Amino acid sequence: WNTAGITDMSNAFRDKSDFDEPLECWDTTQVTTMKGMFNGTSVFNQSIAEWDTSSVKNMNGMFKGASVFDQPIAEWDTSKVKFMAGMLNGASAFNQPIAEWDTSIVKTPNVAWCQACKFDADFCCECISESGNCQYTVDINCWNTAGITDMSNAFLDKPDFNQPLDCWNTSQVKTMTRMFSGASAFSQPIADWDTSSVRNMPNMLNGASAFNQPIAEWDTSSVKNMNGMFSGASAFNQPIGGWTTSSVRNMQNMFDGASAFNKYIGSFDTTQVTTMKGMFNGASAFNKYIGNFDTSKVTTMQGIFSGASAFNQPIGGWTTSSVRNMQNMLNGASIFNQPIGFFDTFEVTTMQGMFNGASAFNQPIGSWTPFKVTTMKGMFAKASAFNQPIGSWTTSEVTTMNRMFFRASSFNQCLTTWRDDVSSNVDTTGMLTNTACPYENDPDPTAGSWYQPTGCAI
Template sequence: MRVLKVLSLLLFTLLMVTCNTDDDVQPQTEQWLYAHTASQGIATSSTTFVMPVTDDIFGFTDRPYRKSKYISGDEFASYWNDYDDVNSFKLDPPNAVLTYVDGDEIKELEVVITDATFDNSNITYTIDNTSLTNNETFDDASLFVDGNGPISKIYLASNGLTVKASAKAIAGDKGKINGVTYTVVDKSTLTTMINNGDDVTKVCTSLITEMSNMFTEVPDFNQKIGTWDVSNVTTMYGMFDGAGFNQDISNWDVSSVTNMGSMFSYTMFNHDISNWDVSSVTNMSYMFDGAGFNHDISNWDVSSVTNMNGIFAGTNFNGDISSWNVSNVTNMEGMFNLNHDFNQDLSSWDVSSVTDMGSMFSQADDFNGDIGSWDVSKVTNMRWMFYQATIFNQDISSWNVSSVKNMSYMFDEAFAFNQDIGSWDVSNVTHMVYMFEGDPGKVTNFNQDLSSWSVSGVTQCDGFSAYATSWTKPKPNFTNCSP
């Protein structure tokens, strides 16, 4: 049993002067205990505890040999950052006991310290598994830190929900939290459990780094897995694709994930994930394709994303994403395809890196946002871009489309569109098939003079203006294809 379980200030003092051990059973590595004492400590939040450093931190070990030392606050805090084999606090966050005076009583509180910083006067400890209250004070505070890592291989994170494993944990390790036994699993074990329909709400997933297509073969999966530790996962591609999943996973730490492509495709998922840190994600293609999702994600940091192909296709999503930094996105193909509700302000988006806008607003029949100032100079594909975007009619006359090669079906059945785009440089376009096709039963508004278009490079223009009966002004003069 670890000393920390029964540690008190009196015992700590006695250990310095008396200790009988059997040399035959002594461990070969040093096991240090540290004491940080102060007249008062303050919980500045539910997860941070601040203690002034008025004296050096005292350290003591009796295994394998009795030693003691005094170290500065700066050195002690560095154990969570500049660690070695002895002081591996970053690898295995140490347990600690906080003792303090409350009236006539001496009380104690067990915590796990995950980080520490020193500002030349105070050490600020970041604490997991605690019930601290904001601005709570602790008189005659003593913090006894077990430098040998957590007592249990499994512990509860500071959010009070996520079940985490220490760095030394292996698959099969078990631990109890609030009377519930959790088991550390690897991906192979977890996959087998899922395929067998087992209960996966009491597993610890800290060892798993890859969760691609985890539930694609189990469409009825809908267990409560909000306690999972996904902080080490790098890919969640297709994780819930086609599953019936719709549970709260708002507390997941997804900060290491780079691939969320098709993550919620065709699921019922519609929970708040606004606080997710997606700053490492590069692929969000089809992330919500066909899903029921429509929550606020306006504050997401998507600055690393390069692929948003179909991200909101076939959804009812209509959230404000006007502030998104999409400057690194190159693919927006089908981004709002078949989204019948989206109509948000995208005017400030920096789309200067985008090369593919094919089907971007195809059948987005509620969209009519001002996107006239967009820099589309790198776009090569605008095929189907506004197909059946039936109310879109914004001025996009200033667009630089000189790199575009394919404009087939671009305004096909976009009945409302009637802007002057006669100045467009379409000299690199090769495909204009059914570009302005109408519908025999509906009126197509487009009626602009496009006679100045340079279309000598166009080789396919079948049905260019088929059924566009309202178009009476001059059309392009095709020489290498028949419209």
């Protein structure tokens, strides 16, 4: 065939499982993409060493699933190749030296070689099979990463990976999203990485349960998203309080499940942060001062301290005027007992489970203005110490108070005004069950005031 003018050979033999014809005479000088060219050609194993690849920019998935291919291609010119993602993924017989390839402008990381399970050449590669039986065989620290801008998912769900990466050049990288997510064995030094260009770090170390390396010197001045960054990084406990976070907008789940973390981060600049949902959820060791966080733009604090069982720091000075969601905010924060009576709750629409299991909490919050709250379900459930007057609250928008004080065993306050304020169909099921009120039956919003002669509102 005369292929002299062809520029695109993408998927040329894709899924041709019986194809094994010689192609060494093809003229590929003008070809710019070979994406998926031999994808699924499970018997192809012809010599193509002499191909001119000097114009090729995209080799994504080129030999993916080419399970018998094992031809020398070391002399290929890859100087213009930007994309190699999954190039040899599933090329289980491939074992050729390609260490001299020019990968200086490759934009996709080393996942090109994933599942090339016989590949033990002297090159920067990883190797893991779908069955999990194949191990990483070669050092990847030498790989030329100078041109890479995106390292997203590079080691996603690679539970055995724990190779040195300290020599990687990350100066051009803009996103590290999920880079080590699920890499549960990884704990290599990466302190010297240049992160000055990185804008996105969401879930970067999510589930990297062994990771506990110093990264205090990272330049995070450009980072906008730290959502879930240390979520499930259960060993991590390094000082990062000096990070520049002035550009960060999202700290949702940042330390979710980071059960060892207990370092000072009170100097974080949170002026641009709009969500702190679940930020310290399950961070069971954390108990450092963060009272000076600027929360003026935060719209959700849902579950921010849920399960933060050691946390008991003053946060009463936080600006909460933009917060709409306080659901489960202190759920399970079992020793928290700080004054938060000055919280601005005017915009809040849900307080469901807010103090559920906050068994030490007993601070005055009667001055709150929950005018827009629609659900108070389980709000003080199992808050066994709570017994503060909140009868002045406006509850006209509330549709459910289901189990609101369930097992709040100390609670015995008058809620007389609520009877005339709540809607006639508000759900009060189990509202006062196992409280200190002498009458624990569900209040009837259609009959009488919620008041007992003893002074306990029902």
